[in-house]
Amino acid sequence: MNSQPAAIIPWLVSAEHTRKTFINSGExxxxLDSISVQIAAGTLTALVGPDGAGKTTLLRLVCGLLPADSGHLQVLGVDVSQDPQNVQSRIGYMPQRFGLYDDLTVRENLNLYADLHGVALDQRQQRYAQLLEMTDLGKFIDRLAGQLSGGMKQKLGLACTLVRSPELLVLDEPTVGVDPLSRRELWRIIQQLVKQEGLTVLISTAYLDEAEHCDQAIVLDQGRVLSQGLPQTLSQTATGKVFMLQPATGQLPRNLQMTLLDDPAVADALPSGGLVRVVLRELPANAADPALAGSNPASSVPAHFEDGFMLLLRQNPDNVPAAAPTMQVSTAHPGTSGETIIEVRDLVRRFGTFTAVDKVSFEVKRGEIFGLLGPNGAGKTTTFRMLCGLLAPSSGTLRVIGQDMRFARASARQRIGYVAQKFALYSELTVSENLEFFAGAYGLRGQRRHDRLDWAISQFELGAMLHTPSGRLPGGYRQRLAMAAALMHEPEVLFLDEPTSGADPQARREFWRRITALAAQGVTIVITTHFMEEAEYCDRALIQDAGRLLAQGTPAQIRSLGSRADGGSPTMEDAFISIVESSRRHAA
Structure with missing residues (x-):
């Protein structure tokens, strides 16, 4: 693609010195700071970058939904500022919160969007057949959209976006909140559209492994383009700088990661397969490099796109915290070594004739990080809500901090914290007002209230955002605020339901540093996530599907149940897919 002379490349999207500003709280x-990007016809382009980098703003400019302040932006050969309607009538755009109608069936949702886009009746039958076959939604044509799993909803949203055969498809993080199986299916569809139908696709994503398989990757940060070109080109910038380190005997990979991230020679560190993957800022002079010292011998490994991405971001001093994010609780919870904090036996929850959770059993010890993994619709959130005392079980035993959650839900809730899957704070209230509200809700008074508010603002670095309405916060700050509110009353147990959904890699590293520090001080963590790499932070995890428990154990034990087509060592994602697919084959 890049070898062609620029003059003859048919750019479908061409931005030159495009700038866009907003006024937020008077500032x-x-x-977008005078950016220039080009996208060729028939290609798949990934747009990646930290929260607040400008990704969604660029997509909305491309779609003619926002005007640029200055510069030039052509889409499909049209000056978007002069004729946005022309562009909008020829593209498909799927925003992060696509407007499906839960009380309409799959067919009715398709009909609605076909009506909106003026698709003739005689064209719909053939188009619907193609879309339903592509998304495998044919057998659910008469099911209400509200009864579909998260992955199926995303596929229906994509089908609705494609009802009129667009010339350009723009997708804003379509795989956020989607499990690995559904994510793989969505990418199969997207790649089929590009390869078989010649469609041009521009997609933003928080999953950097997705960007690695695109024709082009554009990296944005703070409104500027840091990199544009083949993903392999960015990967190569980390060649020779990536190593796998073995933790010392008795050392958890997540604790070694925390030590490495404090080393100024390290650009990135991430638990991986029982080891820690470390990216150095510079090529090491020898094996005695300070970042590699003190561990078992390090082995050099090939660089990935994410390695190059993190290396590129760390070149900007603004992306290197002046002090590493820490997490100190005023009251540690050491308890008794090996003490069981959560006990679940044969847990069942039915909704009418539907069984959402089917005889699930597990235990969680004090200070453990325990992961609940599973596809969309597996019953994880239902299990979560029962653990938090928000939903009564139909049968089974459920004890949290020694209290039976069937009878003591109110008193137990005073000792637990909960961060919901969807941002559950008050969007019209400022950060300060939200913190004040939750301090009052937890019964904090006087000096203790003052101390806990100061603690939350300091620990989560919220000072600069205190007067910003929470609904206008970047994703990373929303996550911090939700965590601060959940920890205001110093709970012994913290429940986190997909807290990093949609967060960029940099924000996820920061989040997990705080979680690791909390666990080290005796706080028990139970977490759901669709980022399978995050399961590596867990002491133990379980995988469930259709409400049933499929596997349980340490990350190493779960990985041992997986397989790879190439015979390599399976990752947590490989194991997750193998376990779920095997269970579904046996159930069929």
């Missing part, structure tokens, strides 16, 4: 915010 000028530069969302």
């Amino acid at each position: 000028l915010v530069v969302a």
